[in-house]
Amino acid sequence: MLDAADGPSALELSARHAGGIDILVTDVVMPGMSGRELAERLAPARPSMKVLYTSGYTDDAMVRQGVLNAGVAFLQKPFVPDTLARKVREVLDGEQGAGSNKP
Numbered sequence: 833m834l835d836a837a838d839g840p841s842a843l844e845l846s847a848r849h850a851g852g853i854d855i856l857v858t859d860v861v862m863p864g865m866s867g868r869e870l871a872e873r874l875a876p877a878r879p880s881m882k883v884l885y886t887s888g889y890t891d892d893a894m895v896r897q898g899v900l901n902a903g904v905a906f907l908q909k910p911f912v913p914d915t916l917a918r919k920v921r922e923v924l925d926g927e928q929g930a931g932s933n934k935p
Contacts, residue, residue, distance in 0.1 A: 839865030846874055853881050855924055857916075860887040860894055868900065884923050886911075 834849060836842035839862055846853065856874060858867035871883045887894060888909045894900040905923045907916065 838862060839867075839870040842870055843873060846878065853878050855882045855884060855920060857884045857886065857920065860885050860889070860900065882923050884919060 834842075834845050834853070836845050839858075842856075842858075853874075856871055858870055860867045862870075867883075867885055871885075874881060882905070884905045884907060885894075885900060886907045886909055890908060891900070891906040894906065895902050900906065905919070907919045911919075
């Protein structure tokens with residue numbers, strides 16, 4: 833598992849990491865760079881990477897405000913570790929947001 837404090841740190845970490853990244857779990861709203869922008873910037877170098885967005889806002893609110901497209905993998909906060917683990921497994925197995933890193 834790779835862990836970054838913010839979007840710019842995640843970009844740097846990804847650039848230094850020679851191995852694959854199966855999934856990006858990112859908050860939608862972050863200071864300095866949104867989760868959507870992070871996913872878009874990582875996508876060219878990691879086209880098979882899947883993305884799971886999280887937010888304290890509802891997925892409907894995110895879509896209505898144009899932050900996310902309908903159908904992307906999304907997990908509303910707060911959540912417990914078991915819920916996160918199940919959602920990550922769904923996304924990796926292609927049950928939601930499969931093959932899509934497009935916000």
